Amino acid sequence: MSIIEMLLKEMDMEAQTTRKMLSRIPDDTYDWKPHPKSMPMRSLAVHIAELPSWVAMTLQTDGLDFATMDFTPTTVSSTAEVLAIFEKSLADGKAALSNATEADLEPTWTMRNGDVVISTDTKGEVIRMSFSQTVHHRAQLGVYLRLLDIPIPGSYGPSADEPMF
Structure with missing residues (x-):
């Protein structure tokens, strides 16, 4: 199995759990x-929904500069809207990855804030980091849901709310 095939498989597997959590x-x-230091549910949900688009962004650019980027937060008011954003983001990310070659994963990609370099990694490493970000923020969403007494779906196995036995 090639690296691209492995990344696509992982993307599909994580999408199943992400879709369940967002729903x-x-x-x-x-x-x-x-908590006052926490982001609102809307911001967290949209961020999770948009993360698969980082695959395409990574493959199509040499980096991201927070100081110069033109960012407007996406506004949503329903789970249906969040899921639609997620499905579009996932489709865009998968399409970009499906059309990539192994050589496309090798160039460096830099995340910065003006003159401050946050990270410089290969594009393949950035794609993996975006998957890790999805898992990280999905876990954060799980805490939000738990605090609201909303049942948590299983992810890599059963959950306390959806036991296997």
Whole structure:
């Protein structure tokens, strides 16, 4: 199995769990946050939904500069909207990865904030990091849902709310 095939397989596997987690968000919780330092549910959900698009962005650019990027947060008010963003982001990321070659994973990609370099990695490593970011923020979403007493779906096995036995 090639690296591209392995990344596509992982992307599909993580998408199943991400879709389940995002689908659990009640529409009336998008302004809720568990702590003043936490982001609201809306921001967290949209970030998770948009992360698969980082695959295409990584393959199509040499980096990201937070100081100069033109970013407008996506506004949503329902889980249906979040899921639509996720499906589009996933399709875009998978298409870019499907059309990539192993050589496309080798160039470096730099994340920075102006003159401050945050990281410089190969494009393949950045794609893997974006998958890790999805898992990280999905776990964060699990905490939000748990605090709202919303059942958590299983991810890499059963959950306390969806036991296997």
